[in-house]
Amino acid sequence: MIFVHNLTKIFEKAAHAQGVHALSIPSLEVSLGEFVALTGKSGSGKTTLLTILGGLDSCYEGEVQVGGEVLAKLSSRALAKFRAETVASVFQSFHLIPGWSAEENVALPALFSKTSRRGVRPRALQMLEAVGLHDKAKSTPAQLSGGERQRIAIARALFAGARLLLCDEPTGNLDTQTTQGMVDLLSRLNAEGLTLVVATHEPLLLSAASRHLTLAEGRLQ
């Protein structure tokens, strides 16, 4: 599913001659169906790695292959298609559209695809069902709790049918009970065949994962 070779990422800073050496990964492989937990101190490069894998950042050295695609070789159009169909990214802040209902938010990817309008609603409801929020379809983000918003964000990420889900600290802002719910959800999605890479410190999530990776100053331990 994921194949990384000699990846280095340096953030150039205009002021300093020396940039920040954010990532340096000689080799990394993630197979289909794995549930990988990515740990490491704050600033160790977890978010940076996830954005590169998600096709959201193309400024790096080395080879990154996801779902059979060599990302550096994709045109901007093909990269958009990759983001739409192959990979799903869930960010720390959920970035939902305030005035829209849960259902509309979940269906956001449909606006940029060739989906016909008829299939959109059933698919959105199906996704909401999958994250256990089918009764909140009409609620706007303001009417939902933090955990529910996080689930909406996951439902939106999965709307287009991606096989790889990248989650950045999904339980960061949740209380214990909601955290347990999130762990259950991710475990179930993994059991249904979704490949997961999750950046987290949450012990419950770590114990649910099938593999642990630890980053320290951009290097895998």
Add this chain to the structure above:
Amino acid sequence: MRFWALQKLLGLSLKRDASLAYSSIFGIGLATGSLLFFLGLGFGLTSFIQHLFPVEAKRVEVKAPQWVVGETEYKKLDEVACTDFQKLKHVRALFRKMEVRAPGITRVNDDILGMRIDMGLEVMAVGVEPALFGEDIEQALFVEDEEAVPAILSTYLIDVYNQHFAPKNGLASLKGDMLKGFGFDVIFNRSFFAGNTGERVRQEFFVAGFSPKAFLAGISIPLESAKRLNRTLGREAEQYSSVVVEVDDSTHIASVIQQLERLGFKTDEGERRFVQQLGLATWATTGALSLLSILIGVLATINIAQGLSHSLHMREGELAIFRAVGATSAQLVGVVVAQAFILALAGGGLGVLAAWGGGYLLDGFLFQALGAITWLPKRFFMLPVGVYLGGVMGAILAALLGVWGPSRRLLRRGIAEVLAGR
């Protein structure tokens, strides 16, 4: 992108930036509206000037030579001269005019429109070729007739009468055709100012019509009638008072004037120049005002660009999410452009309505202020449909220009960077 999706995204961004949308529509509307309004006024005034001073660009009038002290000979403006004129390059037609070369008075003592009118009037008559009036008059009536000579009155005369004479003297105002057919006698060789100038000759006339081209200070009669009267009165009946020369194309007018001067004739260019200057002044003013409108348009465009730039900056996170879930650059630019297009269309439409409404109000105001003058144009504000369309197109073009910069900047920043909030 599907249409329903575009619709949804447009709804989102228009709602999000409602104030930007309103100010953009207002700015574009103001610019388009004022531009169209001033252009409409320019077109209207120009056509009014042409209507008011019907010296057509294709005609020039050759006046009979004046006696010049010290000169023994002068060019006669007679048939020989006319034959010469006819031979000039670019000359298409001649219209001869001949004054009746004796003063005359008319004594009106009659019931006119239920009023007893009793007054004496000094009358000057000029004979003209019927074709000069064209369709202004009923050509069949305008033929020499010894019994009763047809007379054409100036349209303006009626207005002067209605505006000044009638109200002051407590008389009813006239409507053009009421006077048609009205007969009157003129006794020539008799004048209030000059006394008797020869043997009196009486001639009957009747009002045959009205034209703005008619002699203002008297009556216009058929050329043949003027010739006959001059013969009867023992006056010069071979030389014309003036000849209107019509050229085939207005661009040749200068060359024809030159040729006429080379032949030794003076042309009366005063009125032509006056009208040209009036027209120039109108367009200079229109141009200045239009420039002002274009400036407003430029400001509106900058306003859109800045507003859009700001709004895109505010919505950067949202747009990054759009891209993260698979939106292509082209799709996002498409939404921005569509948004600008809609604002421009609304603003341009508003401008068209405003200009049209403004013109309508202006017309109403002017017509009320100027009252019953019959020679007013139908409208002071005139704008071809094409110019309206052009205004809307211009608004759209300006708006697209305004989104060009911001939409390019939109895609320059990396998604990851934006989402990380850096």
